[in-house]
Structures are given as C-alpha cells and as structure tokens.
Amino acid sequence: MGVIAFRNVANTVRRFIDRRLISDVILALALTALLSLTTSSNDLWGLQDGLLFPTSDRALTAWTWIYALPLAFRRKAPHASAVLFVTLCIIQLVFGPALVVTDCFALMQLYAVIAYGRRETARPFIIIAVGMAFLTTGVNTEVIAFGPLTMTGTERYQTAPYECLTPAGTMDLGSCDPALRTNAAIMLGMILIPVIAVIIMAYWQRARLATARWMQERNAALEARREEESHIAALAERARIARDMHDVVAHTLSIIIVQADGGRFAGANDRELAKSTMTTIRDESAKALADMQRLLGIFGGHHDDGTDAMKESPTHHDESEDDDHPSYANIDGLVAQARNADSDLRLERKVLGNPLPDKLGAPAQIVVYRIMQESLTNIRKYAGSDVHADIEEQWDEDGLRLRILDDGRGAASMADGHTQGYGLIGMRERLTSLGGSGTAGPRIGGGFEVTAFIPYASSPDMRDPVDSTAGGCGESPLTASVANGERSGTAGRISTRVASGFKQAVIDHIHTMVNTIRNDREDRHAGKAPETDDFNIIEKVSEWTERHYLLMDLLVAVALFMMYYVSAANGMTSGYAAVRNLSNMLTLLPLVWRRRFPQASAAVFAAVTILELLALPWNTLAPLVSVYSVYSVTLYGPRTAKRWVIPTIALGSLTFAVNFTAQNYLGMSMTTLIGSIPAIMGDTGTTKSIGALPVLLTCTFAACITLFGVMAAGMWSRARGANMLVLQAREEALRDEEAKQRILAANMERDRIGANIRADVSDTLLGVMGKADAGLRLLDSNDTDTQMISDAFAGIAKEGRAALKRMRQLLGVLRETGFSDDAQREGMRLAPASPLDEQLQWKAGGPTGGAVSDDTGRSQ
Numbered sequence: 001m002g003v004i005a006f007r008n009v010a011n012t013v014r015r016f017i018d019r020r021l022i023s024d025v026i027l028a029l030a031l032t033a034l035l036s037l038t039t040s041s042n043d044l045w046g047l048q049d050g051l052l053f054p055t056s057d058r059a060l061t062a063w064t065w066i067y068a069l070p071l072a073f074r075r076k077a078p079h080a081s082a083v084l085f086v087t088l089c090i091i092q093l094v095f096g097p098a099l100v101v102t103d104c105f106a107l108m109q110l111y112a113v114i115a116y117g118r119r120e121t122a123r124p125f126i127i128i129a130v131g132m133a134f135l136t137t138g139v140n141t142e143v144i145a146f147g148p149l150t151m152t153g154t155e156r157y158q159t160a161p162y163e164c165l166t167p168a169g170t171m172d173l174g175s176c177d178p179a180l181r182t183n184a185a186i187m188l189g190m191i192l193i194p195v196i197a198v199i200i201m202a203y204w205q206r207a208r209l210a211t212a213r214w215m216q217e218r219n220a221a222l223e224a225r226r227e228e229e230s231h232i233a234a235l236a237e238r239a240r241i242a243r244d245m246h247d248v249v250a251h252t253l254s255i256i257i258v259q260a261d262g263g264r265f266a267g268a269n270d271r272e273l274a275k276s277t278m279t280t281i282r283d284e285s286a287k288a289l290a291d292m293q294r295l296l297g298i299f300g301g302h303h304d305d306g307t308d309a310m311k312e313s314p315t316h317h318d319e320s321e322d323d324d325h326p327s328y329a330n331i332d333g334l335v336a337q338a339r340n341a342d343s344d345l346r347l348e349r350k351v352l353g354n355p356l357p358d359k360l361g362a363p364a365q366i367v368v369y370r371i372m373q374e375s376l377t378n379i380r381k382y383a384g385s386d387v388h389a390d391i392e393e394q395w396d397e398d399g400l401r402l403r404i405l406d407d408g409r410g411a412a413s414m415a416d417g418h419t420q421g422y423g424l425i426g427m428r429e430r431l432t433s434l435g436g437s438g439t440a441g442p443r444i445g446g447g448f449e450v451t452a453f454i455p456y457a458s459s460p461d462m463r464d465p466v467d468s469t470a471g472g473c474g475e476s477p478l479t480a481s482v483a484n485g486e487r488s489g490t491a492g493r494i495s496t497r498v499a500s501g502f503k504q505a506v507i508d509h510i511h512t513m514v515n516t517i518r519n520d521r522e523d524r525h526a527g528k529a530p531e532t533d534d535f536n537i538i539e540k541v542s543e544w545t546e547r548h549y550l551l552m553d554l555l556v557a558v559a560l561f562m563m564y565y566v567s568a569a570n571g572m573t574s575g576y577a578a579v580r581n582l583s584n585m586l587t588l589l590p591l592v593w594r595r596r597f598p599q600a601s602a603a604v605f606a607a608v609t610i611l612e613l614l615a616l617p618w619n620t621l622a623p624l625v626s627v628y629s630v631y632s633v634t635l636y637g638p639r640t641a642k643r644w645v646i647p648t649i650a651l652g653s654l655t656f657a658v659n660f661t662a663q664n665y666l667g668m669s670m671t672t673l674i675g676s677i678p679a680i681m682g683d684t685g686t687t688k689s690i691g692a693l694p695v696l697l698t699c700t701f702a703a704c705i706t707l708f709g710v711m712a713a714g715m716w717s718r719a720r721g722a723n724m725l726v727l728q729a730r731e732e733a734l735r736d737e738e739a740k741q742r743i744l745a746a747n748m749e750r751d752r753i754g755a756n757i758r759a760d761v762s763d764t765l766l767g768v769m770g771k772a773d774a775g776l777r778l779l780d781s782n783d784t785d786t787q788m789i790s791d792a793f794a795g796i797a798k799e800g801r802a803a804l805k806r807m808r809q810l811l812g813v814l815r816e817t818g819f820s821d822d823a824q825r826e827g828m829r830l831a832p833a834s835p836l837d838e839q840l841q842w843k844a845g846g847p848t849g850g851a852v853s854d855d856t857g858r859s860q
Contacts, residue, residue, distance in 0.1 A: 021076045028072040035101045036064050049148045051139050055097040063092055067102040074112035082113040082125055089132060098143040099136075106132070107198045114202035115209060119534060126199060133191040141184045145176060200538055207539035211546060215727040229738055230745035237746040242811050243426035245292070247370050250423075250811075252288040253804045254377050256281050256768060258341050260797035264790050274789050275779045281796055282772035289765040326369035328357035334369065335391070338376040345380065346388045353395030360400060361457035367430045368400065368454060371438070374423045375404040375450045383408025383448065399436070399455035406449075410442040427452075549595050549725070557588040564621050583612055587622045594632035595725060599641055602633035606648045613652075613659045617669040623656050623703070627710045634714030636725055642711070649707045657699035665695050764803040771796045 049055055066088060070081040085106065092100070110129050114122045145164040164176040263277035326334075339347050357365055372391065379389050389406040424440050431438045431452060438452035535543065545552050566580045590605040606629070609622035630649065633641055662673040718726055775792035778784050 018076075021073070024075055025072040028068045031071070031105075032065055032068040032102060036061060038101055049143055050092075050096050050098055051094055051142065052148055052150050053095065054148050054151065060097055060100060063096050063100045064102050067100075067105050071105045071108060074109055075116050078113040078117035079121055082109050082117070085109045086128055086132065089136075093135065093139045098140045103136075107194055110195065111198050111202045111205075114199065115205045122203075129195055129199075130192070133188065133195055136191060137184055137188040140187055141180060144183055145180050203536060203538040204542040207535060207542035208546065210539075211543065212721075212723070212727060215731065216721060219727060219731050225738075230741050233742040233745040234748070239429070243429060245807065246423055246426055246811055247373065249288050249291050250804065250807050251373055251377050252284050252291065253800055253807060254381060255337070255341055256284050256288075257797055257800040257804065258380055259284070260793045260800055262342070264793035264797065269786060271779060271784075271789075274793075275776065278772055278775045278779060278792075278796075282769055282776065285765055285769040285772060289762060289769070292762065292765070327362065327365040328355070328360070328368060330369060331372055334372055334376065338380065342380050344385045344387065345383075347376075347391070348389070349391040349393075351393045351395070353393075355393070355395055356456070359456040360454060364400075364434050364436075364454050364457065367434060367436070368402065370430060371402060371427055371450070371452050372404065374427055378423070378448070379404075379406050379408065399453055402450070402452040402454070404450045405443060405447060407447040410446045410448050412446075550592070553594060553596075554592045557592050560621075560625065561585060561588055580618065583616060584621045587612065587620060587625065591625065591628055591632075594629060595636050598633045598635075598637035602629050602637070602641075602645065602648075605629040606652060610652060610655050613655045614670050617671070619663070626652065626707065630707050630710045631714045634711045635718050635723060645711065646708075649711070650704060653700050653703035653707065656703050657696050660699045661692050661696045665692050764799070764806050768796060768799040768803055771799050 067085065070085040070088070073081040089103070089106070092103075106129070110125065113125045117125075164180065259277055259281050263274055263281075266273060266277075335347060335349055339345065360368070376389075379387060383389070383406045387406050387408040389404070389408075392403040392405075394401040394403070427440070428438060431454070434454060436452060436454045438450070440450045441448070443449045561581075561584055564584055566577045566584075586608050587605070590601045590608065593601045605622075605626070609620075609626060612620045612622055630645065633645055637645075658673070659670050662668050662670055666673065717723060721727060721730070771792070775789075775796065778788060778792055
C-alpha cells in the first residue's frame with residue numbers, strides 16, 4: 001500500500017510540475033531578484049511608508065519577494081494565483097508599504113488570468129483590477145500627502161516633509177489641494193493606461209490560443225484515428241468487393257445457369273441453337289473470369305493476359321467494357337438480354353416524362369443499371385415460369401423514380417429454402433451514397449416489387465467520380481475519395497462529362513477555380529474554434545488578423561516604410577531621397593510574403609540586402625529588418641530551409657561587417673573599399689587595415705549571434721506548436737498521411753483477398769469454361785446424339801451452380817467481416833481476424849445467420 005501511495009503522489013507531482021511551471025518559476029525568481037536590487041527606502045519617492053505604519057528596508061525586501069509566489073503559478077493556476085495576488089495587495093496597502101517595485105507584477109497576473117483562465121472569470125478580475133487601481137491611487141495619494149495614520153502629526157512631519165502637513169503637525173488642505181489632485185490624476189493614469197493595454201493584449205492572445213488549442217486537438221484527433229481509419233478503409237474495401245462481385249460476377253453466373261438450363265431442353269434437338277447457346281455460355285464464363293480479375297485489381301484492369309479464352313473471343317472486350325462502366329444507354333441491352341435469356345418472361349418497359357440521364361450523372365446512371373440488373377436477375381431466378389414483369393421509369397423534376405414489379409411467386413419463392421444473398425444490401429448502399437432511397441418486398445396478391453428514387457446531381461455537371469465507386473465496379477473508393485479529406489461530400493464536384501480540346505481545358509480550369517473558392521470558404525468556416533461564438537470585439541479582430549495574415553504583413557511593411565521615409569526637406573536632393581526610398585521599398589517588399597512564401601521571401605530579401613550593402617553608399621534598412629525575415633523562414637518554412645539559411649546568415653553578416661567597418665572606421669564606401677583593397681593590403685595601409693580587423697570580427701560575430709539567436713527563437717516557436725500557420729501545415733501533412741494510409745490499407749486488403757480467392761474462383765470458372773469447350777467440341781463432332789448434348793448442358797449447369805454457391809460463400813465471408821450498416825447482425829464478426837481460407841472453411845455449410853434483405857430477404 002505504501003508503494004502504491006508513493007507512486008500516486010509521484011504521478012500527481014509529475015502532472016502538476018511541467019515545463020511551463022518550471023519556466024515560470026525561474027522567470028519569477030529572476031525578475032524578483034533583479035528588481036530587489038533597486039529596493040530601498042530612498043528610491044520610492046517617500047512611498048516607503050504604508051497607510052497605517054511606517055516601513056523599513058527589511059519590510060520592503062520581504063514584500064518585494066512575497067509576490068514571486070503568485071507570479072510563479074500565474075499560468076498553472078491563473079485564478080488562484082490572481083486571488084492570492086489581490087489579497088496580498090490589499091494587505092500590503094493597509095499594513096505594508098504603499099508601493100513596492102514588484103507591484104508591477106499585477107500586469108502579468110491580469111494578463112495570465114485573461115489569456116489562460118476561464119472566460120467567465122475574466123470580467124470579474126478586470127473589474128477587480130480597475131477597482132485596485134483606484135484603491136492604490138487613493139492610498140498612495142494619502143501617503144504622499146499625510147503619511148502613516150497611526151503616527152501623530154508632529155512625528156510624521158519630523159519623519160518626512162509630507163505635502164499637506166505643517167511643522168506643527170496639522171493638516172493644511174488649502175495649500176496642497178491642487179498638488180494632491182494633480183498627483184492623484186497622474187498616478188491613476190499611470191496605472192490605468194498599462195492596465196487597459198494589458199487587457200487588450202490578453203484578449204488578443206486569448207483568441208490566438210483558442211484557435212491554436214483547437215487546431216492542436218484536431219491534429220491530435222487525426223493522429224489518434226489513423227489506425228482506425230486504416231481499419232475502416234480495409235472494411236470498406238471488403239464491402240466494395242462483395243458488392244461488385246454480386247453485381248457483376250454473380251449476375252453473369254446466373255445468366256450461365258439460365259442459358260444452360262434452357263439449352264438442355266431447347267438445344268437438344270437443334271444443333272445450331274445448342275452451339276450458339278454453348279458459345280454464349282463460354283463467352284459469359286470468360287467475361288466473369290475477367291471481371292473477377294479486374295475486380296480484385298490483380299492484373300491492374302482489363303488486359304488480354306487474363307485468360308486464353310479472352311484472346312479467342314473478339315467480341316468479349318467490348319461487352320466487358322460496357323459492363324465495367326454501364327450507363328443509362330446500356331439498359332436497353334440489359335432488357336433485351338433478359339428477354340432472350342428466358343422465353344417465358346414477358347417484360348415491358350415504360351418511360352414516363354422526359355429522360356434526362358445527363359442530369360443524373362455517371363454514378364447515378366450506374367446505380368440505375370445495377371438496380372435493374374439485380375431486379376431482373378431475381379425475377380428470372382425466383383419468380384417462376386410464365387411471368388409478366390414491368391419496368392416503370394418516372395422522370396420528375398427532382399430525379400428518377402424506378403418501379404420494377406412482377407406477378408410471380410412473390411413471398412412463396414422462399415418456400416424452396418434457398419439461402420438469401422446480399423444484393424439488396426448493395427442496392428441500398430448505392431442509393432444511400434447518392435442521397436436516394438429504395439424499398440423491396442412482396443406485393444399483396446402475389447409478385448414482387450422494387451422501388452427506388454435516384455435524385456439528380458447537385459449541379460448541372462456530373463457528380464464527382466468519388467461517388468461512382470459506390471454505384472459501379474470501378475477502382476477502390478479510397479483512391480478517389482481521399483482527396484476530399486474531411487470536406488463536405490457536396491463540395492468540390494468535378495465534371496465527368498467528356499469534352500475535347502480547348503473547350504474541355506477551359507471547363508476544367510473554371511471548375512478548378514470554383515472548387516478552390518468553395519474549399520477555401522469551407523476551410524475558413526471549419527477552421528473556427530467552438531469558442532469563437534463568445535469572442536468579444538478584441539478577440540474577433542485578433543481572429544480576423546490571423547486569417548488575413550497577408551494583408552497584415554502588407555500593413556506592417558507599409559508602416560515600416562513610412563517610419564523610415566526620407567524626404568527632400570532633410571537637406572538632401574529629391575533624387576537622392578527618391579533613391580533611398582526606393583531601396584527601402586525593395587527591402588521591405590519581400591517581407592509582405594514572409595508567411596505565404598517563406599523561403600522565396602527570405603531568398604529574395606537576402607539577395608536584395610547583400611546587393612544593397614555592396615552597392616549603396618549609405619546605411620540601408622536591410623540589417624534592421626533582417627531579423628524579421630530570418631525568424632519567418634525558420635518558423636514558417638520547411639525544416640530543410642536551415643541548410644541554406646545558415647550559410648546565408650554567415651555571408652550576410654560578413655557583408656554587413658565589411659560595410660560597417662568601411663563606413664564607420666575606414667571612412668569610405670563599399671565600392672571605394674573594393675577599389676582600395678590593393679592599397680590597404682600593401683605597405684601604405686598596413687596599420688589601418690590591422691586596426692580594422694578587430695572591428696570587422698566584432699561586427700561579424702555580433703551579427704551572427706543576433707541572427708542565429710533569432711533563428712533559435714523561430715525554431716523554439718515552431719517546436720511549441722502554438723502558431724496557427726504551423727498547425728495548419730501540420731494538419732495538411734496529417735491528412736495527406738491519413739489518405740496514403742487509407743489507400744495502402746485498402747490496397748493491402750484487396751491484395752490479401754485476391755491472393756486467397758483468385759485460385760478458388762478462377763478454377764471454378766475455368767471449370768465452367770472447360771465444360772463449354774468440351775460441349776463445343778462435342779457439337780462439332782459427327783457422332784453426337786440428343787442425350788449427349790443434354791448431358792453437356794446439364795454438366796455446365798452443375799458447374800455454374802457450384803461456382804455460384806462458392807461465390808455466395810465468398811460474399812458471406814466478405815459481408816460478415818465487411819462494412820455495411822445493414823449487416824450489423826448479432827454475433828457478426830466485425831473485423832477480418834482469421835485467414836480467408838479458414839473463414840471459407842467455416843462457411844462450407846452455407847452462410848449462417850438470418851436474412852439480409854429489405855422486407856423478405858429476396859436477393860442474390
């Protein structure tokens with residue numbers, strides 16, 4: 001127990017004592033020690049006495065050092081230290097000396113309690129500060145006029161000649177009243193003016209600290225969620241693969257099965273029909289295999305090296321390409337394919353209103369295609385025979401309303417005990433990504449109905465391809481979405497409409513400018529701390545200057561130029577004054593961009609400074625403001641900037657030292673000095689040149705020490721992490737790193753899944769293709785009977801169902817370890833923990849758990 005208690009005490013002390021407290025203690029002791037050297041009863045203009053009692057030098061020393069205690073804790077405990085300081089001041093004014101030198105610490109206490117304390121207590125302390133100013137003025141005026149009140153008049157007069165006392169010890173207010181009023185007014189002004197200035201500076205700093213603290217918290221949150229974002233990216237990639245596997249590959253396998261079943265009966269007696277059906281099955285199998293390879297990113301997209309079958313099928317690439325990026329125009333082919341695949345299906349399509357697919361955008365067109373594809377697949381698989389189906393498209397002012405319904409088996413389709421899939425989950429995810437909605441369920445009286453609403457894009461242009469990954473089967477969504485970071489999903493949309501030549505370049509440029517303006521506005525709105533709503537006028541001005549730092553740097557440069565403006569009235573010609581003003585302007589101009597382009601600004605400033613020191617015959621403004629440039633490039637520039645800043649400081653310091661020595665010791669300009677180098681180095685200038693060497697070395701050393709000290713100050717400010725621009729740059733770096741980590745996590749997850757299931761699914765699909773090739777060879781031979789053709793189609797249907805079963809197992813694994821709000825079932829594993837082979841083995845008996853559909857679970 002004793003060890004635990006000791007550890008608790010040690011942890012408490014460690015939390016309380018930090019670097020800021022140590023620095024404050026050192027500063028308080030140093031300032032108090034420095035001021036105590038001036039503490040003497042002879043240095044306070046007769047204010048060594050107090051309101052009630054006279055004071056000795058020992059008491060003055062004690063009161064001087066006692067204020068070091070609250071000063072040391074002014075930032076660690078601002079309210080407590082301020083209350084302690086006020087209490088000590090009141091005791092001092094009543095019982096101690098009327099004035100001690102460390103009373104000036106009151107300004108530091110007031111600054112700390114406003115800048116670092118709670119907002120609601122700042123105003124009470126301001127009122128207290130003003131009240132203490134009047135109280136201090138009254139006490140000190142009384143002491144100057146009358147002395148301590150506990151002493152008799154004669155004793156007070158003998159101790160010090162107080163203004164309102166006569167030699168007899170009586171008060172003479174008539175003679176001292178004007179002086180008394182004057183002294184009170186002067187003292188009150190001397191106290192209130194610094195108090196007002198400190199209040200303004202404290203609120204100014206409070207606004208900056210609030211913004212910096214909020215940005216620090218946001219950066220810390222970005223760092224903390226990096227691992228979580230990578231995990232979410234991996235889960236989202238699994239969900240994407242599962243969704244696209246269902247919409248592309250499973251759909252193709254369904255067509256293969258329907259074609260094989262139809263060919264088993266219709267093609268047995270028609271050799272040409274059987275051969276055509278077998279060729280279609282073979283091409284669809286090759287297409288499914290190519291889609292799997294592209295879906296997992298194994299071969300980097302569509303390449304002919306996927307399978308040999310792709311090389312042998314000249315029409316396959318176009319079909320696959322259409323299915324990769326389907327649009328509203330491909331729906332006619334999808335409907336025709338459904339009609340041809342099932343002769344018992346009577347399918348009608350109605351279009352109401354004026355179709356405006358361009359207003360939907362490319363991602364929404366993909367969603368429309370996938371919804372119809374899923375609905376028609378389910379109708380062929382579950383509705384039964386002799387089915388009538390209708391597709392209704394209603395084009396309204398706000399979007400497209402779809403309604404796909406049939407008069408098939410409806411809820412009775414579940415009676416065969418088939419395992420439910422994940423098609424409706426993917427459908428709902430796609431609709432949600434576009435801001436749409438949808439329902440699916442059995443109809444009253446029989447049949448099944450799917451409804452969906454797809455809104456138009458938010459602008460006349462197409463929606464961003466970022467969202468297209470939710471509706472299509474393109475690349476991973478992470479590769480496109482990370483560029484937006486935390487921005488709103490509706491901002492920064494980029495047109496996907498294809499134009500050519502100069503027109504497209506102009507459109508892209510305009511979109512870039514508009515998106516930049518929108519993003520800047522969002523950043524300004526998002527970059528406000530929650531505390532900004534309570535800001536007063538001083539804090540609002542401070543925040544405004546932070547956001548418009550370029551304008552503020554311009555105003556500072558103009559102010560410096562006006563301070564050092566040279567007019568012809570100072571005894572110089574107008575031409576000479578104009579040249580000097582021009583040199584000052586060239587010197588100050590790079591400083592306008594010291595925070596926007598720190599390296600470029602510092603480089604131009606250094607070049608201008610060195611050229612002016614070498615060429616101009618007068619002392620320029622450059623050495624004075626060089627500290628401004630060095631500090632800025634160290635604080636706002638990259639860390640690698642010091643590689644060239646340090647040599648530049650050394651070169652500039654040497655140039656300044658030579659210029660200073662030439663003008664002030666040798667009495668010549670730099671150009672004259674350069675021309676006189678041979679004479680100075682010769683015998684005639686030996687004595688003078690030797691005497692100039694110490695001056696040159698001293699100036700060089702002083703300039704280097706000054707600029708390197710400023711550079712160290714900039715590095716210190718950068719390390720503290722309290723500058724808004726530095727924090728903003730850090731945030732951008734964190735977001736870029738987060739985007740890279742998300743892409744890396746998605747790519748690694750895709751590669752892991754691809755490496756595990758590629759051989760499995762490919763072998764299954766190649767088995768279907770092998771059966772189709774064997775069937776084609778059988779049809780080309782002469783000794784083929786009806787039973788052999790029927791058996792060939794039956795074998796293909798069996799292989800197709802095996803492939804579809806395996807695909808369903810894969811979808812179950814991916815969905816139950818993936819990322820879907822609608823699949824959050826009890827007992828679901830939410831993270832891909834075990835290898836995929838083990839998960840497939842666990843799923844060997846079919847997916848477990850309940851339905852994953854909308855109303856009835858009907859989907860594939």
